[in-house]
Amino acid sequence: MILILLGPPGAGKGTQAKKITEKYKFPQISTGDILRAAVKEGTEMGLKAKGYMDAGKLVTDEVVIEIIKDRIKEDDCSNGFILDGFPRTMAQASSLGDMLKENGMELGHVLDISVDESFLVERLTGRRTCKNCGFGYHIRFSPSSTDGVCDKCGGGLFQRDDDNEETVKNRFEVYKDQSDELKSFYSGLGKYQLIDGTTDPESVFKAVSAVIDG
Ligand code: AP5
Ligand code: MG
Ligand code: ZN
Numbered sequence: 001m002i003l004i005l006l007g008p009p010g011a012g013k014g015t016q017a018k019k020i021t022e023k024y025k026f027p028q029i030s031t032g033d034i035l036r037a038a039v040k041e042g043t044e045m046g047l048k049a050k051g052y053m054d055a056g057k058l059v060t061d062e063v064v065i066e067i068i069k070d071r072i073k074e075d076d077c078s079n080g081f082i083l084d085g086f087p088r089t090m091a092q093a094s095s096l097g098d099m100l101k102e103n104g105m106e107l108g109h110v111l112d113i114s115v116d117e118s119f120l121v122e123r124l125t126g127r128r129t130c131k132n133c134g135f136g137y138h139i140r141f142s143p144s145s146t147d148g149v150c151d152k153c154g155g156g157l158f159q160r161d162d163d164n165e166e167t168v169k170n171r172f173e174v175y176k177d178q179s180d181e182l183k184s185f186y187s188g189l190g191k192y193q194l195i196d197g198t199t200d201p202e203s204v205f206k207a208v209s210a211v212i213d214g
Helices: 013-024 031-040 046-057 061-071 088-101 117-125 163-187 201-213
Strands: 004-005 026-028 081-082 107-116 126-129 136-138 192-196
Touching: 004 013, 004 163, 004 201, 013 026, 013 081, 013 107, 013 136, 013 201, 026 031, 031 061, 046 061, 046 163, 061 088, 088 163, 088 201, 107 201, 117 126, 117 163, 163 192, 192 201
Parallel strands: 004 081, 004 107, 026 081, 107 192
Antiparallel strands: 126 136
């Protein structure tokens, strides 16, 4: 099944994607994670993307569309996948439609994890992520048992460069500008599902699973 996760920065897209992967085995494709890896490796794509990401702006459509085009052709995507953070513009949504058609794939659901902005700054500034395995923590809502160390693999935890209040504000603005059109587009296709993202991660996942299980 092909799933799209929509939702503002900090809504829990990554958190829910990891739970979906664990239960249903669909791989998580996060354009944010792929871009951050490229920045870290210092590739040409990473160098292009870094300025946009640090400013909380969107990386160009061409770059992210190319990422997805290549990624969904890989073998692990043949039974479905989770798009976490893509599409974010109508141009991306329309390219995705073309790609799915070309590959004979059909979109399952678009899950919009909805959380009021007032919750999100704390979620983002308190987020910590494992350098090694990518597992996500929150200093208040889901802390690791030892400060700064991953429970799963012992790796060190880091804070994302774009999780400061200034950049977070810009990311919210960008999301607000782009999201309405995407929501109406997928509603029109009959694929859109609103999920309450304000409860704890397990309860959110119950709602997500209910949609996937139909
Ligand atoms: P991206 O990495 O996609 O960031 P984002 O959309 O801003 O979303 P986040 O990853 O910050 O939040 P999330 O919803 O995954 O939340 P999480 O589960 O971690 O994009 C980053 C940048 O890359 C963009 O700004 C742009 O520059 C570029 N980019 C990426 N995709 C692009 C595209 N398609 N086009 C153009 N540019 C693109 O949760 C957050 C925290 O809250 C965690 O600490 C977690 O533990 C905690 N938490 C989660 N759920 C709950 C809950 N239910 N209750 C309490 N705490 C919770
Ligand atoms: Mg994320
Ligand atoms: Zn880890």
